[in-house]
Amino acid sequence: MSRVYNFSAGPAVLPEEVLKEAAAEMLDYNGSGMSVMEMSHRSKWFEEIIKTAEQDLRDLMNIPDNYKVLFLQGGASQQFAMIPMNLMKNGVADYIITGQWAKKAFNEAKKYGNAKAVASSEDKTYSYIPDVSDLNIDDDADYVYICENNTIYGTKYHTLPNTKGKTLVSDVSSCFLSEPVDVEKYGIIYGGVQKNIGPAGVVIVIIREDLIPSDDEIDEKVPTMLRYKTHSDNDSLFNTPPAYGIYICGKVFKWLKGKGGLEAMKEHNEKKAKILYDYLDESKMFKGTVVKEDRSLMNVPFVTGDKELDAKFVEEATKAGFVNLKGHRTVGGMRASIYNAMPIEGVEKLVEFMKKFEKENA
Ligand SMILES: *Cc1c(COP(=O)(O)O)cnc(C)c1O
Numbered sequence: 156m157s158r159v160y161n162f163s164a165g166p167a168v169l170p171e172e173v174l175k176e177a178a179a180e181m182l183d184y185n186g187s188g189m190s191v192m193e194m195s196h197r198s199k200w201f202e203e204i205i206k207t208a209e210q211d212l213r214d215l216m217n218i219p220d221n222y223k224v225l226f227l228q229g230g231a232s233q234q235f236a237m238i239p240m241n242l243m244k245n246g247v248a249d250y251i252i253t254g255q256w257a258k259k260a261f262n263e264a265k266k267y268g269n270a271k272a273v274a275s276s277e278d279k280t281y282s283y284i285p286d287v288s289d290l291n292i293d294d295d296a297d298y299v300y301i302c303e304n305n306t307i308y309g310t311k312y313h314t315l316p317n318t319k320g321k322t323l324v325s326d327v328s329s330c331f332l333s334e335p336v337d338v339e340k341y342g343i344i345y346g347g348v349q350k351n352i353g354p355a356g357v358v359i360v361i362i363r364e365d366l367i368p369s370d371d372e373i374d375e376k377v378p379t380m381l382r383y384k385t386h387s388d389n390d391s392l393f394n395t396p397p398a399y400g401i402y403i404c405g406k407v408f409k410w411l412k413g414k415g416g417l418e419a420m421k422e423h424n425e426k427k428a429k430i431l432y433d434y435l436d437e438s439k440m441f442k443g444t445v446v447k448e449d450r451s452l453m454n455v456p457f458v459t460g461d462k463e464l465d466a467k468f469v470e471e472a473t474k475a476g477f478v479n480l481k482g483h484r485t486v487g488g489m490r491a492s493i494y495n496a497m498p499i500e501g502v503e504k505l506v507e508f509m510k511k512f513e514k515e516n517a
Contacts, residue, residue: 160501163479164306164454164492165329165350171496173406191402196395204398205391208405215411218338218361225360225383226391226401231256231328231347233381234358235263238300238324238343240377241368243268245295251316254281254305255485256326261300273299274316280486281308283446287316298322298342304330304451306350307483309444309490311451315340322366329453331359332411333495334421342366351453351494353404356397362387411495420495424452427499431455431491434506440464440513444486458488465489468512477505 161168184191187200194201209224218224227233238260239248246268250261252275264270271293274285292299299318304311306329315323322342329350338344343362349355360383367383379385385393411420432450435443435457444456459465465488469481482488493502 157476159476159478160497160505161478162491162493162497162501162505164483164490165347166355167350167492167494168496169353169403170407170410173403173410176406177403192399194398196392196398201398201402204402204405205396208401208408211405211408211412212359215332215408215416216336216338216361221364222338223360223362223364223367223383223387224391225362225386226396226404227358227360227386228356228397230355230358231326231345232259234326234345234360235260236267237381237383238298239264239267239270240381241373241383242322242324242342242366243297244368244372245297247271247293247295248298248300249273249290249292249296249321250300251275251285251287251290251302252277253284253302253310253312254308256306256328257300257302260302260326264300276310280444281305281310282444284310284312284449287312287314290316290319292319292321296321298324300324300326302326304328304333304453306454306492307456307490308486309451309454309456310446310449311453313449322363329492329494330451332417332420333424333453335417348400348404350492351496352407354400357400357404359404407496421452423499424493424495427493427497427502428452428455430499430502430506431493434509438509438513440516441489441509444488453494454490454492456482456486456488456490458482458486462487464516467516468509471512472505472508475508477508 181190248264248270250270250272252258252272261270273290276283276285299321303325324343325341327344328346331346331351345360348357367387435441440459441457472480480489482490
């Protein structure tokens with residue numbers, strides 16, 4: 156059996172050590188005589204799994220005690236609705252539109268209240284992060300919303316917006332745990348785990364407690380399952396959680412701790428991304444599509460400028476074991492997603508392959 160180098164944007168590569176451990180525990184988890192998929196979410200084994208996962212995440216991110224950690228379902232996309240439903244007390248929110256995910260969140264919020272776009276980079280196919288130092292934030296805004304790492308376009312905020320004292324809400328799906336963050340700068344940090352943490356089916360929401368509305372404060376029509384309070388009061392066990400996914404996330408948290416935590420991850424990710432960006436900057440054939448100062452460490456889109464050549468590259472790369480490099484249809488070309496679990500040698504070998512391809516097709 157041979158594993159490929161998987162550059163998928165998501166669901167994406169997971170650490171091999173984690174997959175092997177999960178395989179070894181598949182038939183008998185910790186003496187239970189069953190797999191984690193088969194056990195009650197109220198069992199002592201699962202209780203331990205979810206508690207440990209939460210604690211390890213708290214340790215990794217330095218999450219203060221006044222923040223709740225929720226393991227939910229519905230993906231990041233369900234948060235596009237839950238956020239306005241729970242946070243729009245004044246009915247106003249400001250959105251910064253840096254790509255399709257931010258735009259989808261914005262459109263969802265508009266269904267619920269007065270959502271306004273206060274900045275956008277749509278004019279240049281979202282290839283940069285707009286100036287967010289002095290935005291026209293509404294006095295009544297309940298929150299300011301960003302998508303911190305734009306999976307499709309390959310941009311990342313390297314400075315958070317000046318929210319003028321308003322609560323910051325951030326979708327970190329594709330940069331979750333890729334580097335240290337200061338949780339206290341945010342009201343909500345959330346993300347689907349299938350990009351940089353675990354299997355699809357889990358979304359993690361880190362929310363400051365005072366933002367969770369009580370049943371008196373929230374619109375009575377908001378369904379029980381879409382209230383943060385429901386999940387917060389029940390430690391993510393109001394109903395059956397995505398148990399196997401949480402178990403794998405827990406293993407990834409341990410793996411990250413073993414690697415030295417998020418500082419070490421940042422160093423690893425910077426080193427890894429630099430190999431690819433340096434080559435893109437010197438190549439005569441391949442070009443990065445993002446302005447340099449806003450580049451993501453996780454998603455790297457690039458093009459040759461010639462659609463046929465792009466297609467030829469993707470085809471030959473796939474045959475050579477570098478898979479899922481085709482770019483998003485709105486950007487074209489290629490995209491290499493190089494999440495935490497992508498080893499440095501995966502990027503080194505990809506660049507070697509690109510150099511060879513450039514020489515052969517010059
Ligand atoms: C993938 C992605 C989403 C959508 O995630 P789902 O879990 O499929 O709903 C939202 N935001 C970002 C930044 C993403 O990368």
